[in-house]
Amino acid sequence: MxxxxxxxxxxxxxxxxxxxxxxxxxxxxxxxxxxxxxxxxxxxxxxxxxxxxxxxxxxxxxxxxxxxxxxxxxxxxxxxxxxxxxxxxxxxxxxxxxxxxxxxxxxxxxxxxDYQVKLHGQRIEIGEIERCLLNKDVSACIIVKCGDDHLVAYVQGTNINEEDLREHCSSHLPTFMIPSMFVVLDRLPLNASGKIDLERLPAPNFSLSSVPARTKYDAPRTELEQRVHDLWCEILKTSGKKIARTTNFFAIGGHSLLFVQLYYDYQSNFRFDSQIISIAPFLLHATIADHAKLLNTVKFSGIKSEVWNTLHIDEGNNLSYEQFERIKFIHKF
Missing domain, CATH: 2.30.38.10 (Luciferase; Domain 3)
Structure with a gap:
Protein backbone atom coordinates (compact mmCIF):
# COMPACT_ATOMS: atom_id res chain seq x y z
CA MET A 1 0.00 0.00 0.00
CA ASP A 114 -25.71 27.58 -9.36
CA TYR A 115 -25.03 26.91 -5.66
CA GLN A 116 -23.92 30.52 -5.18
CA VAL A 117 -26.58 33.09 -4.33
CA LYS A 118 -26.58 36.79 -3.57
CA LEU A 119 -28.35 37.91 -0.40
CA HIS A 120 -28.28 41.49 0.90
CA GLY A 121 -25.32 42.20 -1.35
CA GLN A 122 -23.25 39.27 -0.10
CA ARG A 123 -22.29 36.29 -2.25
CA ILE A 124 -23.10 33.13 -0.33
CA GLU A 125 -21.85 29.64 -1.11
CA ILE A 126 -24.81 27.37 -0.35
CA GLY A 127 -22.55 24.34 -0.06
CA GLU A 128 -20.69 25.92 2.86
CA ILE A 129 -23.94 26.22 4.84
CA GLU A 130 -24.94 22.65 3.99
CA ARG A 131 -21.54 21.31 5.06
CA CYS A 132 -21.91 23.15 8.36
CA LEU A 133 -25.33 21.59 8.99
CA LEU A 134 -24.19 18.09 8.06
CA ASN A 135 -21.80 18.28 11.02
CA LYS A 136 -24.76 18.63 13.40
CA ASP A 137 -26.66 15.31 13.52
CA VAL A 138 -28.21 16.09 10.13
CA SER A 139 -28.33 13.22 7.64
CA ALA A 140 -29.38 15.36 4.67
CA CYS A 141 -30.20 19.00 3.98
CA ILE A 142 -30.82 21.57 1.28
CA ILE A 143 -30.71 25.37 1.39
CA VAL A 144 -33.28 27.30 -0.65
CA LYS A 145 -33.38 31.05 -1.30
CA CYS A 146 -36.89 32.45 -0.82
CA GLY A 147 -37.49 35.88 -2.32
CA ASP A 148 -34.86 38.57 -1.86
CA ASP A 149 -34.39 38.31 1.89
CA HIS A 150 -34.48 34.73 3.14
CA LEU A 151 -32.51 31.51 3.14
CA VAL A 152 -34.45 28.48 4.34
CA ALA A 153 -32.70 25.32 5.52
CA TYR A 154 -34.63 22.09 5.07
CA VAL A 155 -32.97 19.40 7.17
CA GLN A 156 -33.50 15.69 7.70
CA GLY A 157 -32.53 14.24 11.04
CA THR A 158 -33.58 13.02 14.46
CA ASN A 159 -33.42 14.66 17.87
CA ILE A 160 -32.71 18.10 16.41
CA ASN A 161 -34.59 21.39 16.63
CA GLU A 162 -34.36 24.85 15.12
CA GLU A 163 -32.75 26.42 18.17
CA ASP A 164 -29.87 23.93 18.21
CA LEU A 165 -29.34 24.30 14.46
CA ARG A 166 -29.31 28.10 14.68
CA GLU A 167 -26.84 28.09 17.55
CA HIS A 168 -24.61 25.65 15.65
CA CYS A 169 -24.63 27.87 12.55
CA SER A 170 -24.00 30.97 14.67
CA SER A 171 -20.84 29.34 16.00
CA HIS A 172 -19.47 28.43 12.57
CA LEU A 173 -20.86 30.89 10.01
CA PRO A 174 -21.00 34.67 9.52
CA THR A 175 -24.30 36.26 10.51
CA PHE A 176 -25.37 36.95 6.93
CA MET A 177 -25.03 33.23 6.06
CA ILE A 178 -27.30 31.94 8.82
CA PRO A 179 -30.66 30.76 7.36
CA SER A 180 -33.74 32.75 8.34
CA MET A 181 -35.64 29.55 9.05
CA PHE A 182 -34.89 25.90 9.69
CA VAL A 183 -37.51 23.33 8.68
CA VAL A 184 -36.91 19.92 10.25
CA LEU A 185 -38.41 16.96 8.35
CA ASP A 186 -38.42 13.23 9.01
CA ARG A 187 -37.41 12.71 5.39
CA LEU A 188 -36.69 15.09 2.54
CA PRO A 189 -38.96 14.42 -0.47
CA LEU A 190 -37.19 12.80 -3.42
CA ASN A 191 -38.08 12.70 -7.10
CA ALA A 192 -37.85 9.73 -9.45
CA SER A 193 -34.14 10.40 -9.97
CA GLY A 194 -33.43 10.18 -6.26
CA LYS A 195 -32.74 13.91 -5.94
CA ILE A 196 -34.47 16.26 -3.51
CA ASP A 197 -37.82 17.36 -4.96
CA LEU A 198 -37.96 21.13 -4.45
CA GLU A 199 -41.60 21.29 -5.53
CA ARG A 200 -42.67 19.08 -2.62
CA LEU A 201 -40.85 20.99 0.11
CA PRO A 202 -43.29 22.71 2.50
CA ALA A 203 -43.62 26.46 2.00
CA PRO A 204 -41.99 28.47 4.81
CA ASN A 205 -44.02 30.79 7.02
CA PHE A 206 -42.05 33.87 8.01
CA SER A 207 -44.66 35.41 10.29
CA LEU A 208 -43.45 36.14 13.80
CA SER A 209 -45.96 33.70 15.26
CA SER A 210 -44.38 30.86 13.28
CA VAL A 211 -40.98 31.27 14.89
CA PRO A 212 -40.65 28.79 17.78
CA ALA A 213 -40.10 30.28 21.20
CA ARG A 214 -36.61 29.95 22.60
CA THR A 215 -36.20 27.85 25.71
CA LYS A 216 -34.77 30.96 27.39
CA TYR A 217 -35.71 34.47 26.35
CA ASP A 218 -32.59 36.57 25.78
CA ALA A 219 -33.85 39.99 26.84
CA PRO A 220 -32.20 43.32 25.97
CA ARG A 221 -29.34 43.99 28.38
CA THR A 222 -28.82 47.72 28.01
CA GLU A 223 -30.95 50.81 27.63
CA LEU A 224 -29.77 51.15 24.03
CA GLU A 225 -30.72 47.55 23.22
CA GLN A 226 -34.15 48.20 24.72
CA ARG A 227 -34.61 51.25 22.48
CA VAL A 228 -33.66 49.17 19.45
CA HIS A 229 -36.01 46.40 20.61
CA ASP A 230 -38.91 48.85 20.85
CA LEU A 231 -38.23 50.18 17.34
CA TRP A 232 -38.23 46.62 16.01
CA CYS A 233 -41.56 45.94 17.70
CA GLU A 234 -43.06 49.05 16.10
CA ILE A 235 -41.78 48.17 12.62
CA LEU A 236 -42.73 44.48 12.83
CA LYS A 237 -46.04 45.16 14.64
CA THR A 238 -45.41 42.37 17.12
CA SER A 239 -48.50 43.16 19.24
CA GLY A 240 -46.67 42.97 22.54
CA LYS A 241 -44.52 39.93 21.71
CA LYS A 242 -40.93 40.13 22.87
CA ILE A 243 -37.98 39.76 20.51
CA ALA A 244 -34.73 38.19 21.68
CA ARG A 245 -31.64 40.36 21.34
CA THR A 246 -29.94 37.71 19.17
CA THR A 247 -32.86 37.10 16.79
CA ASN A 248 -32.24 37.92 13.14
CA PHE A 249 -34.55 40.58 11.70
CA PHE A 250 -35.26 38.51 8.60
CA ALA A 251 -36.10 35.41 10.65
CA ILE A 252 -39.20 36.98 12.23
CA GLY A 253 -41.08 38.38 9.29
CA GLY A 254 -38.78 41.24 8.36
CA HIS A 255 -38.18 42.05 4.71
CA SER A 256 -36.28 44.64 2.69
CA LEU A 257 -38.97 47.34 2.73
CA LEU A 258 -39.38 47.08 6.50
CA PHE A 259 -35.61 47.21 6.88
CA VAL A 260 -35.48 50.54 5.02
CA GLN A 261 -38.14 51.84 7.42
CA LEU A 262 -36.09 50.62 10.37
CA TYR A 263 -32.93 52.27 9.05
CA TYR A 264 -34.78 55.57 8.60
CA ASP A 265 -36.12 55.31 12.16
CA TYR A 266 -32.56 54.80 13.39
CA GLN A 267 -31.48 57.95 11.54
CA SER A 268 -34.37 59.94 13.01
CA ASN A 269 -33.98 58.72 16.58
CA PHE A 270 -30.20 58.69 16.80
CA ARG A 271 -29.55 61.75 14.62
CA PHE A 272 -27.13 60.49 11.98
CA ASP A 273 -26.97 60.10 8.22
CA SER A 274 -25.58 57.49 5.85
CA GLN A 275 -22.20 59.23 5.77
CA ILE A 276 -21.72 58.15 9.39
CA ILE A 277 -23.20 54.65 9.18
CA SER A 278 -24.61 53.24 5.95
CA ILE A 279 -27.33 50.64 5.78
CA ALA A 280 -24.85 47.90 4.79
CA PRO A 281 -23.49 46.93 8.25
CA PHE A 282 -27.02 46.84 9.64
CA LEU A 283 -27.94 44.36 6.91
CA LEU A 284 -24.93 42.16 7.58
CA HIS A 285 -25.50 42.09 11.34
CA ALA A 286 -29.28 42.09 11.65
CA THR A 287 -29.84 41.48 15.36
CA ILE A 288 -30.86 43.82 18.16
CA ALA A 289 -27.54 43.30 19.95
CA ASP A 290 -25.49 44.04 16.83
CA HIS A 291 -27.58 47.07 15.88
CA ALA A 292 -27.12 48.48 19.37
CA LYS A 293 -23.33 48.12 19.00
CA LEU A 294 -23.43 49.92 15.66
CA LEU A 295 -25.60 52.73 17.00
CA ASN A 296 -23.32 53.10 20.00
CA THR A 297 -20.60 54.26 17.61
CA VAL A 298 -22.68 57.20 16.44
CA LYS A 299 -21.23 60.54 17.54
CA PHE A 300 -24.21 62.53 18.72
CA SER A 301 -24.21 66.22 17.92
CA GLY A 302 -26.41 69.14 18.76
CA ILE A 303 -27.20 69.68 15.09
CA LYS A 304 -29.63 67.23 13.60
CA SER A 305 -28.36 65.66 10.40
CA GLU A 306 -30.59 65.77 7.38
CA VAL A 307 -32.15 62.32 7.08
CA TRP A 308 -33.69 60.67 4.07
CA ASN A 309 -37.46 60.45 3.92
CA THR A 310 -40.02 59.10 1.50
CA LEU A 311 -43.74 59.22 0.99
CA HIS A 312 -45.87 56.10 1.37
CA ILE A 313 -42.95 53.95 2.49
CA ASP A 314 -45.36 51.29 3.72
CA GLU A 315 -46.77 50.77 0.26
CA GLY A 316 -45.40 48.66 -2.59
CA ASN A 317 -43.50 45.44 -2.96
CA ASN A 318 -40.29 44.36 -1.25
CA LEU A 319 -37.16 46.09 -2.47
CA SER A 320 -34.42 44.23 -4.23
CA TYR A 321 -30.78 44.73 -3.24
CA GLU A 322 -30.31 46.85 -6.36
CA GLN A 323 -33.12 49.13 -5.12
CA PHE A 324 -31.35 49.31 -1.77
CA GLU A 325 -28.22 50.50 -3.55
CA ARG A 326 -30.16 53.15 -5.51
CA ILE A 327 -31.69 54.46 -2.28
CA LYS A 328 -28.24 54.66 -0.69
CA PHE A 329 -26.84 56.42 -3.78
CA ILE A 330 -29.66 58.99 -3.87
CA HIS A 331 -29.36 59.64 -0.14
CA LYS A 332 -25.59 60.11 -0.47
CA PHE A 333 -26.13 63.12 -2.69
Whole structure:
Protein backbone atom coordinates (compact mmCIF):
# COMPACT_ATOMS: atom_id res chain seq x y z
CA MET A 1 0.00 0.00 0.00
CA UNK A 2 2.94 2.34 0.67
CA UNK A 3 3.90 2.14 -3.01
CA UNK A 4 0.37 2.94 -4.23
CA UNK A 5 -0.34 6.34 -5.75
CA UNK A 6 -3.65 8.18 -5.82
CA UNK A 7 -4.57 10.44 -8.72
CA UNK A 8 -7.38 12.97 -8.49
CA UNK A 9 -8.92 13.44 -11.94
CA UNK A 10 -11.52 16.07 -12.83
CA UNK A 11 -13.76 16.54 -15.83
CA UNK A 12 -17.45 16.46 -16.84
CA UNK A 13 -18.85 14.24 -19.58
CA UNK A 14 -18.91 17.20 -21.98
CA UNK A 15 -15.11 17.23 -22.10
CA UNK A 16 -14.70 13.44 -22.37
CA UNK A 17 -14.52 12.91 -18.60
CA UNK A 18 -11.02 14.14 -17.69
CA UNK A 19 -9.29 17.45 -18.32
CA UNK A 20 -7.21 18.00 -15.16
CA UNK A 21 -5.11 15.73 -12.97
CA UNK A 22 -3.30 15.78 -9.63
CA UNK A 23 -1.07 13.24 -7.92
CA UNK A 24 -2.24 13.30 -4.30
CA UNK A 25 0.47 14.05 -1.77
CA UNK A 26 -0.66 12.46 1.50
CA UNK A 27 1.71 14.69 3.40
CA UNK A 28 0.80 18.02 1.80
CA UNK A 29 -2.86 17.55 0.81
CA UNK A 30 -4.25 17.22 4.32
CA UNK A 31 -7.15 19.68 4.16
CA UNK A 32 -7.99 20.27 0.51
CA UNK A 33 -7.05 18.13 -2.48
CA UNK A 34 -6.63 20.17 -5.68
CA UNK A 35 -8.03 19.03 -9.00
CA UNK A 36 -4.58 19.87 -10.28
CA UNK A 37 -3.25 20.94 -13.64
CA UNK A 38 -4.59 20.83 -17.18
CA UNK A 39 -4.03 17.66 -19.19
CA UNK A 40 -2.13 17.95 -22.51
CA UNK A 41 -4.22 19.21 -25.45
CA UNK A 42 -6.70 20.92 -23.11
CA UNK A 43 -6.93 24.55 -22.05
CA UNK A 44 -8.61 25.83 -18.89
CA UNK A 45 -9.79 29.41 -18.32
CA UNK A 46 -11.29 30.91 -15.17
CA UNK A 47 -13.77 33.73 -15.79
CA UNK A 48 -15.78 35.94 -13.48
CA UNK A 49 -19.47 36.74 -13.96
CA UNK A 50 -18.55 39.41 -16.53
CA UNK A 51 -16.52 37.03 -18.69
CA UNK A 52 -13.17 38.46 -17.56
CA UNK A 53 -10.18 36.40 -16.43
CA UNK A 54 -9.71 36.28 -12.67
CA UNK A 55 -6.52 36.73 -10.67
CA UNK A 56 -4.77 34.16 -8.49
CA UNK A 57 -6.87 32.84 -5.57
CA UNK A 58 -10.05 34.46 -6.94
CA UNK A 59 -13.14 32.34 -7.59
CA UNK A 60 -14.49 32.02 -11.11
CA UNK A 61 -16.24 29.64 -13.49
CA UNK A 62 -14.05 27.03 -15.16
CA UNK A 63 -14.15 26.98 -18.97
CA UNK A 64 -12.54 24.02 -20.75
CA UNK A 65 -11.35 23.92 -24.35
CA UNK A 66 -9.40 21.36 -26.31
CA UNK A 67 -9.56 18.03 -28.09
CA UNK A 68 -12.17 16.40 -25.87
CA UNK A 69 -14.81 19.14 -25.81
CA UNK A 70 -18.14 17.85 -27.09
CA UNK A 71 -19.88 19.05 -30.25
CA UNK A 72 -23.17 19.79 -28.49
CA UNK A 73 -26.31 18.25 -27.03
CA UNK A 74 -28.24 16.10 -29.50
CA UNK A 75 -31.37 17.89 -30.73
CA UNK A 76 -30.94 20.57 -27.99
CA UNK A 77 -29.40 23.57 -29.70
CA UNK A 78 -30.88 25.78 -26.97
CA UNK A 79 -28.80 24.04 -24.31
CA UNK A 80 -25.72 23.93 -26.51
CA UNK A 81 -25.79 27.71 -27.05
CA UNK A 82 -25.78 28.27 -23.29
CA UNK A 83 -23.07 25.70 -22.60
CA UNK A 84 -20.38 26.63 -25.12
CA UNK A 85 -18.56 29.84 -26.03
CA UNK A 86 -16.10 30.71 -28.81
CA UNK A 87 -12.93 32.39 -27.52
CA UNK A 88 -10.12 33.15 -29.97
CA UNK A 89 -11.50 30.62 -32.46
CA UNK A 90 -11.57 27.83 -29.88
CA UNK A 91 -14.74 26.27 -28.45
CA UNK A 92 -14.89 26.25 -24.65
CA UNK A 93 -17.39 24.43 -22.47
CA UNK A 94 -18.88 26.33 -19.54
CA UNK A 95 -18.64 23.77 -16.76
CA UNK A 96 -20.73 25.69 -14.24
CA UNK A 97 -18.08 24.77 -11.65
CA UNK A 98 -16.43 27.42 -9.51
CA UNK A 99 -12.68 27.00 -9.12
CA UNK A 100 -9.64 29.02 -8.13
CA UNK A 101 -5.95 28.77 -8.97
CA UNK A 102 -3.18 29.16 -6.43
CA UNK A 103 0.23 30.75 -6.98
CA UNK A 104 1.67 27.36 -8.02
CA UNK A 105 -0.84 26.96 -10.84
CA UNK A 106 -2.94 24.29 -9.10
CA UNK A 107 -6.70 24.38 -9.60
CA UNK A 108 -9.07 23.91 -6.65
CA UNK A 109 -12.74 22.98 -6.95
CA UNK A 110 -14.97 25.32 -4.93
CA UNK A 111 -18.50 24.28 -5.83
CA UNK A 112 -21.26 24.67 -8.35
CA UNK A 113 -21.97 28.10 -9.83
CA ASP A 114 -25.71 27.58 -9.36
CA TYR A 115 -25.03 26.91 -5.66
CA GLN A 116 -23.92 30.52 -5.18
CA VAL A 117 -26.58 33.09 -4.33
CA LYS A 118 -26.58 36.79 -3.57
CA LEU A 119 -28.35 37.91 -0.40
CA HIS A 120 -28.28 41.49 0.90
CA GLY A 121 -25.32 42.20 -1.35
CA GLN A 122 -23.25 39.27 -0.10
CA ARG A 123 -22.29 36.29 -2.25
CA ILE A 124 -23.10 33.13 -0.33
CA GLU A 125 -21.85 29.64 -1.11
CA ILE A 126 -24.81 27.37 -0.35
CA GLY A 127 -22.55 24.34 -0.06
CA GLU A 128 -20.69 25.92 2.86
CA ILE A 129 -23.94 26.22 4.84
CA GLU A 130 -24.94 22.65 3.99
CA ARG A 131 -21.54 21.31 5.06
CA CYS A 132 -21.91 23.15 8.36
CA LEU A 133 -25.33 21.59 8.99
CA LEU A 134 -24.19 18.09 8.06
CA ASN A 135 -21.80 18.28 11.02
CA LYS A 136 -24.76 18.63 13.40
CA ASP A 137 -26.66 15.31 13.52
CA VAL A 138 -28.21 16.09 10.13
CA SER A 139 -28.33 13.22 7.64
CA ALA A 140 -29.38 15.36 4.67
CA CYS A 141 -30.20 19.00 3.98
CA ILE A 142 -30.82 21.57 1.28
CA ILE A 143 -30.71 25.37 1.39
CA VAL A 144 -33.28 27.30 -0.65
CA LYS A 145 -33.38 31.05 -1.30
CA CYS A 146 -36.89 32.45 -0.82
CA GLY A 147 -37.49 35.88 -2.32
CA ASP A 148 -34.86 38.57 -1.86
CA ASP A 149 -34.39 38.31 1.89
CA HIS A 150 -34.48 34.73 3.14
CA LEU A 151 -32.51 31.51 3.14
CA VAL A 152 -34.45 28.48 4.34
CA ALA A 153 -32.70 25.32 5.52
CA TYR A 154 -34.63 22.09 5.07
CA VAL A 155 -32.97 19.40 7.17
CA GLN A 156 -33.50 15.69 7.70
CA GLY A 157 -32.53 14.24 11.04
CA THR A 158 -33.58 13.02 14.46
CA ASN A 159 -33.42 14.66 17.87
CA ILE A 160 -32.71 18.10 16.41
CA ASN A 161 -34.59 21.39 16.63
CA GLU A 162 -34.36 24.85 15.12
CA GLU A 163 -32.75 26.42 18.17
CA ASP A 164 -29.87 23.93 18.21
CA LEU A 165 -29.34 24.30 14.46
CA ARG A 166 -29.31 28.10 14.68
CA GLU A 167 -26.84 28.09 17.55
CA HIS A 168 -24.61 25.65 15.65
CA CYS A 169 -24.63 27.87 12.55
CA SER A 170 -24.00 30.97 14.67
CA SER A 171 -20.84 29.34 16.00
CA HIS A 172 -19.47 28.43 12.57
CA LEU A 173 -20.86 30.89 10.01
CA PRO A 174 -21.00 34.67 9.52
CA THR A 175 -24.30 36.26 10.51
CA PHE A 176 -25.37 36.95 6.93
CA MET A 177 -25.03 33.23 6.06
CA ILE A 178 -27.30 31.94 8.82
CA PRO A 179 -30.66 30.76 7.36
CA SER A 180 -33.74 32.75 8.34
CA MET A 181 -35.64 29.55 9.05
CA PHE A 182 -34.89 25.90 9.69
CA VAL A 183 -37.51 23.33 8.68
CA VAL A 184 -36.91 19.92 10.25
CA LEU A 185 -38.41 16.96 8.35
CA ASP A 186 -38.42 13.23 9.01
CA ARG A 187 -37.41 12.71 5.39
CA LEU A 188 -36.69 15.09 2.54
CA PRO A 189 -38.96 14.42 -0.47
CA LEU A 190 -37.19 12.80 -3.42
CA ASN A 191 -38.08 12.70 -7.10
CA ALA A 192 -37.85 9.73 -9.45
CA SER A 193 -34.14 10.40 -9.97
CA GLY A 194 -33.43 10.18 -6.26
CA LYS A 195 -32.74 13.91 -5.94
CA ILE A 196 -34.47 16.26 -3.51
CA ASP A 197 -37.82 17.36 -4.96
CA LEU A 198 -37.96 21.13 -4.45
CA GLU A 199 -41.60 21.29 -5.53
CA ARG A 200 -42.67 19.08 -2.62
CA LEU A 201 -40.85 20.99 0.11
CA PRO A 202 -43.29 22.71 2.50
CA ALA A 203 -43.62 26.46 2.00
CA PRO A 204 -41.99 28.47 4.81
CA ASN A 205 -44.02 30.79 7.02
CA PHE A 206 -42.05 33.87 8.01
CA SER A 207 -44.66 35.41 10.29
CA LEU A 208 -43.45 36.14 13.80
CA SER A 209 -45.96 33.70 15.26
CA SER A 210 -44.38 30.86 13.28
CA VAL A 211 -40.98 31.27 14.89
CA PRO A 212 -40.65 28.79 17.78
CA ALA A 213 -40.10 30.28 21.20
CA ARG A 214 -36.61 29.95 22.60
CA THR A 215 -36.20 27.85 25.71
CA LYS A 216 -34.77 30.96 27.39
CA TYR A 217 -35.71 34.47 26.35
CA ASP A 218 -32.59 36.57 25.78
CA ALA A 219 -33.85 39.99 26.84
CA PRO A 220 -32.20 43.32 25.97
CA ARG A 221 -29.34 43.99 28.38
CA THR A 222 -28.82 47.72 28.01
CA GLU A 223 -30.95 50.81 27.63
CA LEU A 224 -29.77 51.15 24.03
CA GLU A 225 -30.72 47.55 23.22
CA GLN A 226 -34.15 48.20 24.72
CA ARG A 227 -34.61 51.25 22.48
CA VAL A 228 -33.66 49.17 19.45
CA HIS A 229 -36.01 46.40 20.61
CA ASP A 230 -38.91 48.85 20.85
CA LEU A 231 -38.23 50.18 17.34
CA TRP A 232 -38.23 46.62 16.01
CA CYS A 233 -41.56 45.94 17.70
CA GLU A 234 -43.06 49.05 16.10
CA ILE A 235 -41.78 48.17 12.62
CA LEU A 236 -42.73 44.48 12.83
CA LYS A 237 -46.04 45.16 14.64
CA THR A 238 -45.41 42.37 17.12
CA SER A 239 -48.50 43.16 19.24
CA GLY A 240 -46.67 42.97 22.54
CA LYS A 241 -44.52 39.93 21.71
CA LYS A 242 -40.93 40.13 22.87
CA ILE A 243 -37.98 39.76 20.51
CA ALA A 244 -34.73 38.19 21.68
CA ARG A 245 -31.64 40.36 21.34
CA THR A 246 -29.94 37.71 19.17
CA THR A 247 -32.86 37.10 16.79
CA ASN A 248 -32.24 37.92 13.14
CA PHE A 249 -34.55 40.58 11.70
CA PHE A 250 -35.26 38.51 8.60
CA ALA A 251 -36.10 35.41 10.65
CA ILE A 252 -39.20 36.98 12.23
CA GLY A 253 -41.08 38.38 9.29
CA GLY A 254 -38.78 41.24 8.36
CA HIS A 255 -38.18 42.05 4.71
CA SER A 256 -36.28 44.64 2.69
CA LEU A 257 -38.97 47.34 2.73
CA LEU A 258 -39.38 47.08 6.50
CA PHE A 259 -35.61 47.21 6.88
CA VAL A 260 -35.48 50.54 5.02
CA GLN A 261 -38.14 51.84 7.42
CA LEU A 262 -36.09 50.62 10.37
CA TYR A 263 -32.93 52.27 9.05
CA TYR A 264 -34.78 55.57 8.60
CA ASP A 265 -36.12 55.31 12.16
CA TYR A 266 -32.56 54.80 13.39
CA GLN A 267 -31.48 57.95 11.54
CA SER A 268 -34.37 59.94 13.01
CA ASN A 269 -33.98 58.72 16.58
CA PHE A 270 -30.20 58.69 16.80
CA ARG A 271 -29.55 61.75 14.62
CA PHE A 272 -27.13 60.49 11.98
CA ASP A 273 -26.97 60.10 8.22
CA SER A 274 -25.58 57.49 5.85
CA GLN A 275 -22.20 59.23 5.77
CA ILE A 276 -21.72 58.15 9.39
CA ILE A 277 -23.20 54.65 9.18
CA SER A 278 -24.61 53.24 5.95
CA ILE A 279 -27.33 50.64 5.78
CA ALA A 280 -24.85 47.90 4.79
CA PRO A 281 -23.49 46.93 8.25
CA PHE A 282 -27.02 46.84 9.64
CA LEU A 283 -27.94 44.36 6.91
CA LEU A 284 -24.93 42.16 7.58
CA HIS A 285 -25.50 42.09 11.34
CA ALA A 286 -29.28 42.09 11.65
CA THR A 287 -29.84 41.48 15.36
CA ILE A 288 -30.86 43.82 18.16
CA ALA A 289 -27.54 43.30 19.95
CA ASP A 290 -25.49 44.04 16.83
CA HIS A 291 -27.58 47.07 15.88
CA ALA A 292 -27.12 48.48 19.37
CA LYS A 293 -23.33 48.12 19.00
CA LEU A 294 -23.43 49.92 15.66
CA LEU A 295 -25.60 52.73 17.00
CA ASN A 296 -23.32 53.10 20.00
CA THR A 297 -20.60 54.26 17.61
CA VAL A 298 -22.68 57.20 16.44
CA LYS A 299 -21.23 60.54 17.54
CA PHE A 300 -24.21 62.53 18.72
CA SER A 301 -24.21 66.22 17.92
CA GLY A 302 -26.41 69.14 18.76
CA ILE A 303 -27.20 69.68 15.09
CA LYS A 304 -29.63 67.23 13.60
CA SER A 305 -28.36 65.66 10.40
CA GLU A 306 -30.59 65.77 7.38
CA VAL A 307 -32.15 62.32 7.08
CA TRP A 308 -33.69 60.67 4.07
CA ASN A 309 -37.46 60.45 3.92
CA THR A 310 -40.02 59.10 1.50
CA LEU A 311 -43.74 59.22 0.99
CA HIS A 312 -45.87 56.10 1.37
CA ILE A 313 -42.95 53.95 2.49
CA ASP A 314 -45.36 51.29 3.72
CA GLU A 315 -46.77 50.77 0.26
CA GLY A 316 -45.40 48.66 -2.59
CA ASN A 317 -43.50 45.44 -2.96
CA ASN A 318 -40.29 44.36 -1.25
CA LEU A 319 -37.16 46.09 -2.47
CA SER A 320 -34.42 44.23 -4.23
CA TYR A 321 -30.78 44.73 -3.24
CA GLU A 322 -30.31 46.85 -6.36
CA GLN A 323 -33.12 49.13 -5.12
CA PHE A 324 -31.35 49.31 -1.77
CA GLU A 325 -28.22 50.50 -3.55
CA ARG A 326 -30.16 53.15 -5.51
CA ILE A 327 -31.69 54.46 -2.28
CA LYS A 328 -28.24 54.66 -0.69
CA PHE A 329 -26.84 56.42 -3.78
CA ILE A 330 -29.66 58.99 -3.87
CA HIS A 331 -29.36 59.64 -0.14
CA LYS A 332 -25.59 60.11 -0.47
CA PHE A 333 -26.13 63.12 -2.69
Missing amino acids: QESRIWNLYGPAEVSLCCTYHLVDLGMDQKVIPIGRTLPNYQCLIHDEFGQSVITDQHGELLVGGVGVFAGYLYRNDLTEKAVVDIDNMIYYRTGDLVQMDSCGLLYYIGRK
